[in-house]
Protein backbone atom coordinates (compact mmCIF):
# COMPACT_ATOMS: atom_id res chain seq x y z
CA UNK A 353 0.00 0.00 0.00
CA UNK A 354 2.77 2.43 0.86
CA UNK A 355 4.47 2.11 -2.50
CA UNK A 356 6.59 5.08 -3.46
CA UNK A 357 6.00 6.66 -6.85
CA UNK A 358 8.64 8.61 -8.72
CA UNK A 359 7.05 11.79 -10.05
CA UNK A 360 8.73 14.08 -12.56
CA UNK A 361 7.17 17.48 -12.94
CA UNK A 362 8.10 21.08 -13.70
CA UNK A 363 7.96 23.55 -10.84
CA UNK A 364 8.37 27.25 -11.61
CA UNK A 365 9.98 26.40 -14.91
CA UNK A 366 12.53 23.95 -13.48
CA UNK A 367 12.43 20.17 -13.74
CA UNK A 368 11.83 18.48 -10.39
CA UNK A 369 11.53 14.91 -9.15
CA UNK A 370 9.92 13.61 -5.98
CA UNK A 371 9.42 10.14 -4.49
CA UNK A 372 6.04 10.08 -2.82
CA UNK A 373 3.26 7.85 -1.57
CA UNK A 374 0.17 8.16 -3.76
CA UNK A 375 -1.72 9.76 -0.89
CA UNK A 376 0.67 12.71 -0.61
CA UNK A 377 -1.01 15.89 -1.80
CA UNK A 378 0.74 18.21 -4.21
CA UNK A 379 0.76 20.84 -1.45
CA UNK A 380 2.64 18.54 0.93
CA UNK A 381 5.07 17.46 -1.78
CA UNK A 382 5.84 21.10 -2.60
CA UNK A 383 6.38 21.95 1.05
CA UNK A 384 8.08 18.83 2.38
CA UNK A 385 9.89 17.32 -0.59
CA UNK A 386 10.76 20.44 -2.54
CA UNK A 387 11.11 22.88 0.36
CA UNK A 388 8.70 25.36 -1.22
CA UNK A 389 6.89 26.39 1.92
CA UNK A 390 5.32 29.48 0.34
CA UNK A 391 2.30 27.32 -0.49
CA UNK A 392 0.22 27.43 2.70
CA UNK A 393 -2.28 24.92 4.01
CA UNK A 394 -5.23 26.30 5.91
CA UNK A 395 -8.13 23.89 5.70
CA UNK A 396 -6.92 20.95 3.61
CA UNK A 397 -10.36 20.46 2.10
CA UNK A 398 -10.61 23.03 -0.64
CA UNK A 399 -12.40 25.81 1.20
CA UNK A 400 -9.82 28.44 2.20
CA UNK A 401 -7.74 28.92 -0.97
CA UNK A 402 -4.41 29.39 0.84
CA UNK A 403 -2.90 26.46 -1.08
CA UNK A 404 -3.86 27.77 -4.55
CA UNK A 405 -1.14 27.13 -7.15
CA UNK A 406 -1.11 27.30 -10.94
CA UNK A 407 -1.41 23.91 -12.61
CA UNK A 408 -0.60 24.12 -16.31
CA UNK A 409 -1.34 27.81 -15.91
CA UNK A 410 -4.74 27.45 -14.23
CA UNK A 411 -5.49 28.02 -10.55
CA UNK A 412 -6.14 24.85 -8.53
CA UNK A 413 -6.25 23.75 -4.91
CA UNK A 414 -2.99 21.92 -4.25
CA UNK A 415 -4.59 20.26 -1.19
CA UNK A 416 -7.06 18.48 -3.49
CA UNK A 417 -4.57 17.19 -6.02
CA UNK A 418 -2.18 14.33 -5.40
CA UNK A 419 1.47 14.80 -6.24
CA UNK A 420 1.32 11.69 -8.46
CA UNK A 421 -1.25 13.50 -10.59
CA UNK A 422 1.25 16.25 -11.32
CA UNK A 423 3.58 13.93 -13.27
CA UNK A 424 4.40 15.63 -16.56
CA UNK A 425 2.58 18.83 -15.59
CA UNK A 426 3.72 22.37 -14.83
CA UNK A 427 3.21 23.81 -11.40
CA UNK A 428 3.59 27.50 -10.58
CA UNK A 429 3.97 28.58 -6.94
CA UNK A 430 4.44 31.91 -5.20
CA UNK A 431 8.21 31.33 -5.22
CA UNK A 432 8.18 31.49 -9.02
CA UNK A 433 6.79 35.00 -9.36
CA UNK A 434 9.67 37.32 -8.42
CA UNK A 435 12.55 37.82 -10.86
CA UNK A 436 15.56 37.78 -8.54
CA UNK A 437 15.06 40.71 -6.17
CA UNK A 438 12.38 42.25 -8.31
CA UNK A 439 8.88 41.46 -7.08
CA UNK A 440 6.08 40.57 -9.50
CA UNK A 441 3.74 43.59 -9.97
CA UNK A 442 0.99 41.76 -8.07
CA UNK A 443 3.34 41.12 -5.14
CA UNK A 444 4.46 44.74 -5.19
CA UNK A 445 0.85 45.99 -5.21
CA UNK A 446 -0.09 43.79 -2.23
CA UNK A 447 2.84 45.32 -0.35
CA UNK A 448 2.11 48.91 -1.42
CA UNK A 449 -1.65 48.78 -0.80
CA UNK A 450 -1.43 46.78 2.45
CA UNK A 451 -3.21 43.76 0.97
CA UNK A 452 -1.81 41.58 3.74
CA UNK A 453 -1.37 41.54 7.47
CA UNK A 454 -0.26 38.11 8.76
CA UNK A 455 0.38 36.94 5.20
CA UNK A 456 -1.02 33.44 5.60
CA UNK A 457 -3.62 33.78 2.86
CA UNK A 458 -1.39 35.89 0.63
CA UNK A 459 0.26 33.29 -1.62
CA UNK A 460 -3.18 31.99 -2.63
CA UNK A 461 -4.57 35.51 -3.04
CA UNK A 462 -1.65 36.51 -5.24
CA UNK A 463 -1.77 33.45 -7.49
CA UNK A 464 -5.54 33.81 -7.89
CA UNK A 465 -4.93 37.47 -8.80
CA UNK A 466 -2.21 36.59 -11.30
CA UNK A 467 -4.70 34.26 -13.01
CA UNK A 468 -7.47 36.89 -12.94
CA UNK A 469 -5.31 39.63 -14.46
CA UNK A 470 -4.04 37.32 -17.14
CA UNK A 471 -7.60 36.75 -18.41
CA UNK A 472 -9.15 40.07 -17.32
CA UNK A 473 -6.49 42.80 -17.24
CA UNK A 474 -8.94 45.50 -16.07
CA UNK A 475 -11.38 43.70 -13.78
CA UNK A 476 -14.39 45.39 -12.21
CA UNK A 477 -14.79 45.18 -8.45
CA UNK A 478 -17.40 42.44 -8.92
CA UNK A 479 -15.02 40.46 -11.09
CA UNK A 480 -12.33 40.74 -8.43
CA UNK A 481 -14.75 39.51 -5.78
CA UNK A 482 -15.81 36.62 -8.00
CA UNK A 483 -12.20 35.60 -8.68
CA UNK A 484 -11.05 35.86 -5.05
CA UNK A 485 -14.32 34.75 -3.44
CA UNK A 486 -12.84 31.33 -2.75
CA UNK A 487 -9.88 32.74 -0.81
CA UNK A 488 -10.43 33.39 2.86
CA UNK A 489 -8.53 36.09 4.76
CA UNK A 490 -8.85 36.35 8.52
CA UNK A 491 -7.03 39.68 8.86
CA UNK A 492 -7.59 42.36 6.27
CA UNK A 493 -11.34 42.59 5.87
CA UNK A 494 -10.70 42.22 2.11
CA UNK A 495 -10.99 45.92 1.23
CA UNK A 496 -7.22 46.36 1.00
CA UNK A 497 -6.96 43.18 -1.02
CA UNK A 498 -9.39 44.55 -3.59
CA UNK A 499 -7.38 47.81 -3.70
CA UNK A 500 -4.19 45.79 -4.17
CA UNK A 501 -5.67 43.96 -7.14
CA UNK A 502 -6.82 47.25 -8.66
CA UNK A 503 -3.36 48.70 -8.01
CA UNK A 504 -1.70 45.71 -9.67
CA UNK A 505 -4.01 46.01 -12.68
CA UNK A 506 -3.15 49.70 -13.05
CA UNK A 507 0.59 49.08 -12.63
CA UNK A 508 0.59 46.27 -15.16
CA UNK A 509 -1.41 48.37 -17.66
CA UNK A 510 1.01 51.31 -17.39
CA UNK A 511 3.94 48.86 -17.56
CA UNK A 512 2.56 47.60 -20.86
CA UNK A 513 2.02 51.14 -22.13
CA UNK A 514 5.67 52.06 -21.54
CA UNK B 515 -6.47 15.96 7.52
CA UNK B 516 -4.30 13.63 5.45
CA UNK B 517 -5.82 10.93 3.30
CA UNK B 518 -5.42 7.26 4.26
CA UNK B 519 -3.18 5.07 2.10
CA UNK B 520 -4.54 3.74 -1.14
CA UNK B 521 -3.21 2.01 -4.22
CA UNK B 522 -3.14 4.33 -7.22
CA UNK B 523 -3.94 3.40 -10.80
CA UNK B 524 -3.86 5.78 -13.73
CA UNK B 525 -5.20 3.88 -16.75
CA UNK B 526 -4.52 5.47 -20.13
CA UNK B 527 -7.36 3.83 -22.04
CA UNK B 528 -11.07 3.51 -21.35
CA UNK B 529 -10.95 -0.30 -21.61
CA UNK B 530 -8.21 -0.42 -18.99
CA UNK B 531 -10.22 1.80 -16.66
CA UNK B 532 -13.28 -0.43 -17.10
CA UNK B 533 -11.20 -3.58 -16.53
CA UNK B 534 -9.82 -2.12 -13.28
CA UNK B 535 -13.33 -1.17 -12.16
CA UNK B 536 -14.56 -4.66 -13.02
CA UNK B 537 -11.82 -6.23 -10.91
CA UNK B 538 -11.79 -3.80 -7.97
CA UNK B 539 -15.10 -1.90 -8.20
CA UNK B 540 -16.30 -2.74 -4.71
CA UNK B 541 -13.32 -1.31 -2.90
CA UNK B 542 -12.13 1.20 -5.48
CA UNK B 543 -13.19 4.77 -6.25
CA UNK B 544 -12.94 6.64 -9.50
CA UNK B 545 -10.92 9.86 -9.19
CA UNK B 546 -12.15 12.58 -11.55
CA UNK B 547 -11.69 16.24 -10.53
CA UNK B 548 -11.21 15.22 -6.92
CA UNK B 549 -13.08 18.28 -5.65
CA UNK B 550 -15.58 16.17 -3.71
CA UNK B 551 -13.67 12.91 -3.30
CA UNK B 552 -10.37 14.31 -1.97
CA UNK B 553 -12.04 16.32 0.85
CA UNK B 554 -13.80 13.09 1.84
CA UNK B 555 -10.47 11.27 1.84
CA UNK B 556 -8.74 14.06 3.77
CA UNK B 557 -11.46 13.87 6.43
CA UNK B 558 -11.19 10.06 6.22
CA UNK B 559 -14.91 9.86 5.59
CA UNK B 560 -14.03 7.62 2.63
CA UNK B 561 -11.33 4.94 2.76
CA UNK B 562 -11.21 3.22 -0.61
CA UNK B 563 -8.40 0.67 -1.00
CA UNK B 564 -7.70 1.92 -4.51
CA UNK B 565 -8.18 5.03 -6.59
CA UNK B 566 -8.65 4.74 -10.33
CA UNK B 567 -7.63 8.12 -11.73
CA UNK B 568 -9.40 8.69 -15.06
CA UNK B 569 -7.75 12.05 -15.81
CA UNK B 570 -5.44 10.31 -18.29
CA UNK B 571 -8.18 8.44 -20.16
CA UNK B 572 -8.54 10.05 -23.60
CA UNK B 573 -11.85 10.88 -25.26
CA UNK B 574 -13.91 11.71 -22.20
CA UNK B 575 -13.68 15.51 -22.27
CA UNK B 576 -15.30 16.80 -25.44
CA UNK B 577 -18.43 18.85 -26.05
CA UNK B 578 -20.21 18.18 -29.33
CA UNK B 579 -23.55 18.63 -31.04
CA UNK B 580 -25.25 15.95 -33.09
CA UNK B 581 -28.85 15.15 -34.08
CA UNK B 582 -30.41 17.76 -31.84
CA UNK B 583 -28.37 16.71 -28.82
CA UNK B 584 -25.40 18.20 -27.05
CA UNK B 585 -23.09 15.53 -25.71
CA UNK B 586 -20.70 16.48 -22.91
CA UNK B 587 -17.98 14.01 -21.95
CA UNK B 588 -17.88 13.02 -18.27
CA UNK B 589 -14.39 14.51 -17.72
CA UNK B 590 -15.31 17.91 -19.14
CA UNK B 591 -14.29 20.49 -16.52
CA UNK B 592 -16.88 22.86 -15.12
CA UNK B 593 -14.68 25.77 -16.25
CA UNK B 594 -14.74 24.45 -19.84
CA UNK B 595 -18.54 24.21 -19.74
CA UNK B 596 -18.78 27.74 -18.29
CA UNK B 597 -16.79 29.17 -21.21
CA UNK B 598 -18.04 26.95 -24.06
CA UNK B 599 -19.77 28.93 -26.85
CA UNK B 600 -21.71 25.79 -27.80
CA UNK B 601 -23.10 25.40 -24.28
CA UNK B 602 -23.87 29.13 -24.11
CA UNK B 603 -25.92 28.99 -27.28
CA UNK B 604 -27.53 25.53 -26.99
CA UNK B 605 -27.89 24.99 -23.25
CA UNK B 606 -27.70 28.48 -21.67
CA UNK B 607 -29.27 27.19 -18.45
CA UNK B 608 -26.25 24.93 -17.93
CA UNK B 609 -23.83 27.79 -18.56
CA UNK B 610 -25.70 30.10 -16.17
CA UNK B 611 -25.76 27.50 -13.39
CA UNK B 612 -22.07 26.63 -13.72
CA UNK B 613 -21.04 30.07 -12.47
CA UNK B 614 -22.69 29.18 -9.15
CA UNK B 615 -20.46 26.15 -8.56
CA UNK B 616 -17.75 26.89 -5.99
CA UNK B 617 -14.99 29.19 -7.23
CA UNK B 618 -12.77 29.37 -10.32
CA UNK B 619 -10.06 27.02 -8.91
CA UNK B 620 -12.75 24.44 -8.03
CA UNK B 621 -14.23 24.68 -11.53
CA UNK B 622 -10.80 24.28 -13.14
CA UNK B 623 -10.73 20.71 -11.83
CA UNK B 624 -14.35 19.69 -11.09
CA UNK B 625 -16.09 17.67 -13.82
CA UNK B 626 -19.68 17.20 -14.93
CA UNK B 627 -19.40 13.41 -14.56
CA UNK B 628 -18.08 13.78 -11.01
CA UNK B 629 -20.84 16.21 -10.09
CA UNK B 630 -23.45 13.74 -11.33
CA UNK B 631 -21.88 10.64 -9.77
CA UNK B 632 -21.46 12.48 -6.46
CA UNK B 633 -25.07 13.76 -6.68
CA UNK B 634 -24.89 16.27 -3.89
CA UNK B 635 -28.49 17.30 -3.07
CA UNK B 636 -27.29 20.94 -3.11
CA UNK B 637 -25.38 20.54 -6.37
CA UNK B 638 -26.38 22.64 -9.36
CA UNK B 639 -25.73 20.06 -12.09
CA UNK B 640 -28.14 17.30 -11.04
CA UNK B 641 -30.91 19.93 -10.85
CA UNK B 642 -30.09 21.60 -14.14
CA UNK B 643 -29.76 18.30 -15.96
CA UNK B 644 -33.13 17.21 -14.59
CA UNK B 645 -34.67 20.49 -15.80
CA UNK B 646 -33.10 19.84 -19.21
CA UNK B 647 -34.30 16.21 -19.30
CA UNK B 648 -30.76 14.90 -19.90
CA UNK B 649 -29.64 11.32 -20.47
CA UNK B 650 -26.62 9.76 -18.79
CA UNK B 651 -24.43 7.43 -20.83
CA UNK B 652 -22.86 4.75 -18.65
CA UNK B 653 -20.35 2.06 -19.48
CA UNK B 654 -18.88 -1.02 -17.83
CA UNK B 655 -17.26 -4.19 -19.08
CA UNK B 656 -20.77 -5.62 -19.21
CA UNK B 657 -21.72 -3.07 -21.85
CA UNK B 658 -23.26 0.36 -22.29
CA UNK B 659 -26.58 1.73 -21.08
CA UNK B 660 -28.29 5.09 -21.22
CA UNK B 661 -30.40 6.19 -18.30
CA UNK B 662 -32.77 9.15 -18.03
CA UNK B 663 -31.48 11.59 -15.44
CA UNK B 664 -34.52 11.02 -13.22
CA UNK B 665 -33.77 7.30 -12.99
CA UNK B 666 -30.05 8.00 -12.51
CA UNK B 667 -30.41 10.26 -9.48
CA UNK B 668 -30.96 8.58 -6.11
CA UNK B 669 -31.49 10.18 -2.71
CA UNK B 670 -28.77 11.67 -0.46
CA UNK B 671 -25.69 11.22 -2.67
CA UNK B 672 -26.77 7.88 -4.16
CA UNK B 673 -27.20 7.08 -7.85
CA UNK B 674 -28.11 4.14 -10.05
CA UNK B 675 -24.41 3.55 -10.86
CA UNK B 676 -23.07 0.09 -10.15
CA UNK B 677 -19.59 -0.26 -8.60
CA UNK B 678 -18.12 -1.36 -11.94
CA UNK B 679 -19.74 1.45 -13.95
CA UNK B 680 -18.37 4.70 -15.29
CA UNK B 681 -20.33 7.74 -16.43
CA UNK B 682 -19.09 8.40 -19.97
CA UNK B 683 -21.14 11.36 -21.09
CA UNK B 684 -24.21 13.46 -20.48
CA UNK B 685 -26.57 14.08 -23.37
CA UNK B 686 -28.83 17.10 -23.43
CA UNK B 687 -31.69 17.47 -25.93
CA UNK B 688 -31.53 20.94 -27.44
CA UNK B 689 -35.30 20.97 -27.91
CA UNK B 690 -37.49 23.81 -29.04
CA UNK B 691 -36.21 27.12 -30.36
CA UNK B 692 -38.94 28.73 -28.28
CA UNK B 693 -37.41 27.73 -24.98
CA UNK B 694 -36.53 29.98 -22.10
CA UNK B 695 -35.07 29.33 -18.69
CA UNK B 696 -34.57 30.62 -15.17
CA UNK B 697 -31.98 29.83 -12.51
CA UNK B 698 -31.96 31.22 -8.99
CA UNK B 699 -30.26 30.17 -5.79
CA UNK B 700 -29.35 31.49 -2.39
CA UNK B 701 -26.16 30.49 -0.60
CA UNK B 702 -24.63 32.10 2.48
CA UNK B 703 -21.67 33.27 0.41
CA UNK B 704 -21.36 33.09 -3.35
CA UNK B 705 -19.73 29.77 -4.15
CA UNK B 706 -20.99 27.96 -1.07
CA UNK B 707 -23.43 25.13 -1.53
CA UNK B 708 -27.01 26.32 -2.02
CA UNK B 709 -29.39 26.68 0.92
CA UNK B 710 -32.03 26.32 -1.77
CA UNK B 711 -32.12 26.74 -5.51
CA UNK B 712 -34.42 26.43 -8.51
CA UNK B 713 -33.52 25.49 -12.09
CA UNK B 714 -36.30 25.72 -14.65
CA UNK B 715 -36.84 25.36 -18.36
CA UNK B 716 -39.97 26.37 -20.24
CA UNK B 717 -41.21 26.40 -23.79
CA UNK B 718 -43.44 29.07 -25.25
CA UNK B 719 -46.58 28.33 -27.18
CA UNK B 720 -47.49 31.69 -28.67
CA UNK B 721 -48.21 33.89 -25.67
CA UNK B 722 -48.82 30.87 -23.43
CA UNK B 723 -46.44 28.73 -21.43
CA UNK B 724 -46.01 25.40 -23.19
CA UNK B 725 -43.97 22.81 -21.34
CA UNK B 726 -42.55 23.53 -17.89
CA UNK B 727 -39.87 21.69 -15.92
CA UNK B 728 -39.17 23.31 -12.55
CA UNK B 729 -36.60 21.66 -10.29
CA UNK B 730 -35.80 22.43 -6.65
CA UNK B 731 -32.48 21.56 -5.00
CA UNK B 732 -30.76 22.16 -1.68
CA UNK B 733 -32.16 20.84 1.59
CA UNK B 734 -34.08 18.07 -0.15
CA UNK B 735 -32.94 14.46 -0.63
CA UNK B 736 -32.24 15.01 -4.30
CA UNK B 737 -33.05 17.41 -7.12
CA UNK B 738 -36.84 17.29 -7.27
CA UNK B 739 -39.36 18.38 -9.88
CA UNK B 740 -42.04 20.68 -8.54
CA UNK B 741 -44.81 19.10 -10.59
CA UNK B 742 -47.62 20.95 -8.81
CA UNK B 743 -46.05 24.30 -9.77
CA UNK B 744 -45.48 23.05 -13.34
CA UNK B 745 -49.15 22.02 -13.62
CA UNK B 746 -50.27 25.37 -12.24
CA UNK B 747 -48.63 27.32 -15.07
CA UNK B 748 -48.72 25.03 -18.11
CA UNK B 749 -50.93 26.46 -20.87
CA UNK B 750 -51.39 29.77 -19.05
CA UNK B 751 -50.30 33.31 -19.88
CA UNK B 752 -47.29 34.31 -17.77
CA UNK B 753 -47.94 37.17 -15.34
CA UNK B 754 -47.31 38.02 -11.69
CA UNK B 755 -50.62 36.52 -10.52
CA UNK B 756 -49.69 33.23 -12.13
CA UNK B 757 -46.19 33.38 -10.63
CA UNK B 758 -47.83 33.76 -7.21
CA UNK B 759 -49.85 30.59 -7.87
CA UNK B 760 -46.66 28.76 -8.79
CA UNK B 761 -45.05 29.99 -5.56
CA UNK B 762 -47.94 28.60 -3.48
CA UNK B 763 -48.00 25.30 -5.34
CA UNK B 764 -44.23 24.89 -4.87
CA UNK B 765 -44.18 25.65 -1.16
CA UNK B 766 -47.11 23.33 -0.53
CA UNK B 767 -45.33 20.49 -2.30
CA UNK B 768 -41.88 20.36 -0.69
CA UNK B 769 -40.64 19.55 2.76
CA UNK B 770 -36.94 20.47 3.09
CA UNK B 771 -34.75 19.57 6.05
CA UNK B 772 -33.58 21.79 8.88
CA UNK B 773 -29.87 21.87 9.59
CA UNK B 774 -27.10 24.10 10.90
CA UNK B 775 -27.49 26.47 7.96
CA UNK B 776 -31.25 27.02 7.71
CA UNK B 777 -34.57 25.75 9.00
CA UNK B 778 -36.79 23.65 6.77
CA UNK B 779 -39.47 26.33 7.01
CA UNK B 780 -37.09 29.00 5.72
CA UNK B 781 -35.97 26.75 2.89
CA UNK B 782 -39.59 26.08 1.91
CA UNK B 783 -40.39 29.80 1.83
CA UNK B 784 -37.17 30.47 -0.08
CA UNK B 785 -37.94 27.82 -2.70
CA UNK B 786 -41.26 29.53 -3.45
CA UNK B 787 -39.49 32.89 -3.81
CA UNK B 788 -36.86 31.34 -6.08
CA UNK B 789 -39.56 29.81 -8.30
CA UNK B 790 -40.91 33.33 -8.83
CA UNK B 791 -37.42 34.69 -9.54
CA UNK B 792 -36.81 31.94 -12.08
CA UNK B 793 -40.17 32.67 -13.75
CA UNK B 794 -39.36 36.38 -13.92
CA UNK B 795 -36.00 35.61 -15.50
CA UNK B 796 -37.71 33.42 -18.07
CA UNK B 797 -40.67 35.65 -18.92
CA UNK B 798 -39.65 39.09 -17.71
CA UNK B 799 -41.50 41.03 -15.04
CA UNK B 800 -44.78 40.23 -16.78
Ligand SMILES: Cc1cc2nc3c(=O)[nH]c(=O)nc-3n(C[C@H](O)[C@H](O)[C@H](O)COP(=O)(O)OP(=O)(O)OC[C@H]3O[C@@H](n4cnc5c(N)ncnc54)[C@H](O)[C@@H]3O)c2cc1C
Nearest residue numbers: 398544546547548549550551616624625627628631637681
Ligand atom coordinates in the same frame (compact mmCIF):
# COMPACT_ATOMS: atom_id res chain seq x y z
C1 LIG C 1 -14.71 24.66 -1.83
C2 LIG C 1 -15.63 23.85 -2.69
C3 LIG C 1 -16.85 24.39 -3.07
C4 LIG C 1 -17.71 23.66 -3.89
N1 LIG C 1 -18.91 24.23 -4.22
C5 LIG C 1 -19.77 23.53 -4.99
C6 LIG C 1 -21.04 24.09 -5.36
O1 LIG C 1 -21.36 25.23 -5.00
N2 LIG C 1 -21.86 23.33 -6.12
C7 LIG C 1 -21.52 22.07 -6.55
O2 LIG C 1 -22.31 21.43 -7.23
N3 LIG C 1 -20.34 21.53 -6.22
C8 LIG C 1 -19.47 22.22 -5.46
N4 LIG C 1 -18.27 21.64 -5.12
C9 LIG C 1 -17.99 20.25 -5.57
C10 LIG C 1 -17.44 20.24 -6.98
O3 LIG C 1 -18.40 20.71 -7.91
C11 LIG C 1 -16.99 18.84 -7.41
O4 LIG C 1 -16.13 19.06 -8.48
C12 LIG C 1 -18.05 17.88 -7.90
O5 LIG C 1 -19.08 17.72 -6.97
C13 LIG C 1 -17.45 16.50 -8.14
O6 LIG C 1 -16.77 16.47 -9.33
P1 LIG C 1 -15.29 15.95 -9.43
O7 LIG C 1 -14.97 15.82 -10.86
O8 LIG C 1 -14.42 16.82 -8.61
O9 LIG C 1 -15.41 14.49 -8.84
P2 LIG C 1 -14.56 13.64 -7.78
O10 LIG C 1 -14.43 14.41 -6.51
O11 LIG C 1 -13.31 13.16 -8.42
O12 LIG C 1 -15.51 12.42 -7.59
C14 LIG C 1 -16.76 12.54 -6.89
C15 LIG C 1 -17.43 11.17 -6.84
O13 LIG C 1 -17.89 10.78 -8.13
C16 LIG C 1 -17.26 9.57 -8.57
N5 LIG C 1 -16.99 9.77 -10.00
C17 LIG C 1 -16.36 10.84 -10.56
N6 LIG C 1 -16.39 10.75 -11.91
C18 LIG C 1 -17.04 9.61 -12.21
C19 LIG C 1 -17.41 8.97 -13.45
N7 LIG C 1 -17.11 9.52 -14.65
N8 LIG C 1 -18.08 7.80 -13.38
C20 LIG C 1 -18.41 7.26 -12.19
N9 LIG C 1 -18.11 7.81 -11.00
C21 LIG C 1 -17.43 8.97 -11.00
C22 LIG C 1 -16.04 9.43 -7.70
O14 LIG C 1 -15.68 8.08 -7.56
C23 LIG C 1 -16.51 10.04 -6.40
O15 LIG C 1 -17.27 9.12 -5.68
C24 LIG C 1 -17.37 22.34 -4.32
C25 LIG C 1 -16.14 21.80 -3.95
C26 LIG C 1 -15.27 22.52 -3.14
C27 LIG C 1 -13.97 21.92 -2.73
Ligand code: FES
Nearest residue numbers: 394395396401415
Ligand atom coordinates in the same frame (compact mmCIF):
# COMPACT_ATOMS: atom_id res chain seq x y z
S1 FES D 1 -5.66 24.31 2.24
FE1 FES D 1 -6.32 23.95 0.24
S2 FES D 1 -8.06 25.18 0.11
FE2 FES D 1 -7.55 25.37 2.21
Ligand code: FES
Nearest residue numbers: 453455489490491
Ligand atom coordinates in the same frame (compact mmCIF):
# COMPACT_ATOMS: atom_id res chain seq x y z
S1 FES E 1 -3.46 38.45 5.87
FE1 FES E 1 -3.82 37.14 7.53
S2 FES E 1 -5.19 35.72 6.65
FE2 FES E 1 -5.06 37.19 5.13
